[in-house]
């Protein structure tokens with residue numbers, strides 16, 4: 001009985017850890033070459049370590065999907081083709097950067 005409770009708790013905790021990861025992974029694959037977070041990454045775009053203090057969720061989405069709407073000359077590519085789930089994961093991760 002006790003083992004079952006411990007097992008369930010473990011499954012819950014690892015589930016949470018997994019749920020927190022895809023956005024950060026995606027960021028490291030697609031964004032980190034241009035953006036620094038906590039001292040790691042490329043310096044082509046702005047440092048995003050505290051981006052959630054500057055930008056709302058709506059602004060984040062707009063900048064990721066249509067960077068040229070904010071700055072027509074930007075070198076940041078559009079990520080409007082990300083799947084909904086990927087975009088949500090990414091935004092969830094970016095919202096932790098504060």
Ligand code: HEC
Nearest residue numbers: 030031034044045046051060063064071074075076077079
């Ligand atoms: C090729 C380089 C490049 C890549 C790849 C890139 N960006 Fe950018 N990003 C930029 C540049 C340059 C800017 C500055 C915007 C401008 O030109 O006005 C920027 C701006 C931003 C901003 C606005 C920051 C602010 O403080 O206003 C956010 C948020 C952002 N990028 C998120 C992302 C995310 C998330 C990804 C990955 C899905 C990504 N970027 C991929 C170059 C890049």
